[in-house]
Amino acid sequence: xxxxxxxxxxxxxxxxxxxxKTGILFSESKRYFVDKRLSERxxxxxxTDFRGYFNFMRFQASGExxxxxxxxxxxxxxxxxxxEYQFQSLxxxxxxxxxxxxxxxxxxxxxxxxSSSGEEPYSIAxxxxxxxxxxxQWDVELYASDIDTEMIRKAKKGVYSKRSVQHLPKNILHKxxxxxxxxxxxxxxxxxxxxxxxxxxxxxxxxxxxxRNFDIIFCRNLLIYFDDISRRRSAxxxxxxxxxxxxxxxxxxxxxxxISSLFKIRKFPKSIVYQKPEVGYAK
Amino acid sequence: MPNNKRILIIDDAATVRMYHRSILETSGxxxxxxxxxxxxxxxxxxxxxxxxxxxxxxxxxxxxxxFLKELRTQNISQAPAIMISTEAQEKDRISAFExxxxxxxxxxIDPDIxxxxxxxxxxxxxxx
Amino acid sequence: MGLVRxxxxxxxxxxxxxxxDRDFDGxxxxxxxxxxxxxxxxxxxxxxxxxxxxxxxxxxxxxxNPNVRExxxxxxAVVGGDEAVQALIRCLRSDDAALRNGAIEAMENLPDSVxxxxxxxxxxxxxxxxxxxxxxxxxxxHPDVEKWLINVLETENHVNVCAGAINLLGEIGSxxxxxxxxxxxxxxxxxxxxxxxxxxxxxxxxxx
Numbered sequence: 001x002x003x004x005x006x007x008x009x010x011x012x013x014x015x016x017x018x019x020x021k022t023g024i025l026f027s028e029s030k031r032y033f034v035d036k037r038l039s040e041r042x043x044x045x046x047x048t049d050f051r052g053y054f055n056f057m058r059f060q061a062s063g064e065x066x067x068x069x070x071x072x073x074x075x076x077x078x079x080x081x082x083x084e085y086q087f088q089s090l091x092x093x094x095x096x097x098x099x100x101x102x103x104x105x106x107x108x109x110x111x112x113x114x115s116s117s118g119e120e121p122y123s124i125a126x127x128x129x130x131x132x133x134x135x136x137q138w139d140v141e142l143y144a145s146d147i148d149t150e151m152i153r154k155a156k157k158g159v160y161s162k163r164s165v166q167h168l169p170k171n172i173l174h175k176x177x178x179x180x181x182x183x184x185x186x187x188x189x190x191x192x193x194x195x196x197x198x199x200x201x202x203x204x205x206x207x208x209x210x211x212r213n214f215d216i217i218f219c220r221n222l223l224i225y226f227d228d229i230s231r232r233r234s235a236x237x238x239x240x241x242x243x244x245x246x247x248x249x250x251x252x253x254x255x256x257x258x259i260s261s262l263f264k265i266r267k268f269p270k271s272i273v274y275q276k277p278e279v280g281y282a283k
Numbered sequence: 284m285p286n287n288k289r290i291l292i293i294d295d296a297a298t299v300r301m302y303h304r305s306i307l308e309t310s311g312x313x314x315x316x317x318x319x320x321x322x323x324x325x326x327x328x329x330x331x332x333x334x335x336x337x338x339x340x341x342x343x344x345x346x347x348x349x350f351l352k353e354l355r356t357q358n359i360s361q362a363p364a365i366m367i368s369t370e371a372q373e374k375d376r377i378s379a380f381e382x383x384x385x386x387x388x389x390x391x392i393d394p395d396i397x398x399x400x401x402x403x404x405x406x407x408x409x410x411x
Numbered sequence: 412m413g414l415v416r417x418x419x420x421x422x423x424x425x426x427x428x429x430x431x432d433r434d435f436d437g438x439x440x441x442x443x444x445x446x447x448x449x450x451x452x453x454x455x456x457x458x459x460x461x462x463x464x465x466x467x468x469x470x471x472x473x474x475x476n477p478n479v480r481e482x483x484x485x486x487x488a489v490v491g492g493d494e495a496v497q498a499l500i501r502c503l504r505s506d507d508a509a510l511r512n513g514a515i516e517a518m519e520n521l522p523d524s525v526x527x528x529x530x531x532x533x534x535x536x537x538x539x540x541x542x543x544x545x546x547x548x549x550x551x552x553h554p555d556v557e558k559w560l561i562n563v564l565e566t567e568n569h570v571n572v573c574a575g576a577i578n579l580l581g582e583i584g585s586x587x588x589x590x591x592x593x594x595x596x597x598x599x600x601x602x603x604x605x606x607x608x609x610x611x612x613x614x615x616x617x618x619x
Binding site (some may be wrong): 009013050054058060061107125129137138140141142143194195196198205209229232233236239240261 | 557
């Protein structure tokens with residue numbers, strides 16, 4: 001490791017900038033973590049000190065370095081029942097409101113994007129089957145999309161490491177997974193078949209236009225890695241894809257306050273989510 | 284004089300937030316910050332309303348007027364709010380009061396005047 | 412009842428009104444629709460056409476629906492170019508704070524188109540416009556930001572324009588800015604905030 005010095009003032013400068021852009025505020029106790037990662041990127045990008053790097057990162061035309069830095073400053077790991085409080089909010093708060101609003105039509109549409117290797121859409125499926133009584137009266141259509149076809153292929157295969165399933169309650173693991181000879185876990189065909197996987201690029205209108213009439217969108221830990229314009233375009237896609245009153249769930253370190261004012265903030269007992277207003281502006 | 288009043292500073296400029304925070308903390312208030320109206324709304328709804336709001340006008344995503352209008356019309360908080368502007372034009376003052384501000388100050392803020400008005404507005408809020 | 416899978420290549424997903432008339436002329440026509448939802452979709456899709464700055468700017472002048480406005484501003488920030496920037500500059504002079512701030516955010520994303528007009532914005536007769544120009548510099552990905560800011564400190568007499576420049580130099584300034592920062596203190600020697608902001612900026616730049 002190099003001997004790059006990050007002073008207290010450098011840390012404050014970076015902290016303020018990162019907070020303004022992402023909504024993540026590093027406390028003094030994260031100093032070591034932040035310094036270590038900053039030093040890594042300073043060296044890797046060919047710089048020798050903080051200031052040279054900081055200005056390069058802020059003013060780089062492509063914005064790539066900021067995305068790289070965001071990537072290593074946030075832990076982006078995917079596993080079953082990650083951020084479970086949001087699934088609790090789904091069955092305890094969001095679905096009861098949606099079913100109360102929809103008197104006639106007994107279908108609910110949920111979109112999980114990015115699907116990544118499938119842990120999130122399958123977690124939603126498992127949560128609905130195990131923890132939501134309404135599943136007996138309602139049809140739920142579950143769509144999962146990713147820009148990366150390799151991820152979609154993996155998701156459809158449905159094979160996971162021990163680490164990936166370690167937060168699942170034992171009974172759910174036994175009921176829906178089979179242990180394979182190499183120590184991995186294969187999710188049941190029934191669950192794989194319940195999710196429709198598609199390839200979507202959020203920045204391509206032709207690719208997102210067909211998505212509409214959704215009640216809930218899970219978009220966790222994706223927008224934080226996008227540049228300003230791509231985030232705004234994504235928020236507009238979600239707005240267009242949702243029914244009035246529909247919800248968006250972002251990752252726990254993400255905030256719509258850095259992205260778009262199209263949505264209302266809803267505070268539920270277990271989480272904060274964003275809601276498309278039920279009645280739009282007249283003209 | 285320590286007290287338990289909570290004040291939310293809403294401004295996109297970090298140095299301005301630091302400055303106002305240092306003044307208000309010296310007077311014993313508890314201070315929290317937000318970089319725009321939306322984050323302010325998240326902090327209020329995620330926790331509980333504050334006793335006083337210090338609101339900048341021009342901010343990204345949700346400006347000061349929009350924030351106050353929503354705060355008042357949705358009845359999220361009726362606590363006093365000071366609108367802080369870079370200009371002292373009559374139309375700006377009128378817009379501030381129309382959107383729900385209780386007082387209007389022009390930057391740069393004098394520390395003594397800021398603490399004096401915070402104290403008056405908070406006392407007034409207590410009497411109501 | 413239960414989890415049901417509907418295939419995404421089915422009729423429902425691929426055939427509907429959002430697919431109608433998505434060519435340039437069709438979209439421009441829809442931008443004038445009385446239905447805000449149709450206007451929003453037209454504004455969004457026009458981002459794919461490089462000649463769309465003109466119709467988008469024209470609609471922005473009269474558009475009152477905040478959602479359509481947001482879509483237009485996003486698309487203008489994608490399309491860029493001189494016409495888009497001129498329309499956005501007109502928004503900076505608006506009495507509507509939401510429109511002003513939306514224009515600032517859009518301009519932050521157009522360094523190539525905004526850079527040529529930056530010096531003019533920083534010397535605009537309206538001090539509000541000069542303050543907004545500095546707000547734009549906060550996120551403008553351009554190598555001249557520090558140079559512009561130092562120049563503001565040397566020539567500007569409005570306290571709040573200077574305050575904005577000082578704040579930003581504290582984040583991105585180098586040793587080159589120190590002299591101008593110290594001098595601006597004298598220009599506003601009776602203003603408590605300026606002294607505070609300069610001290611913060613100098614401390615950040617020196618890193619001590």
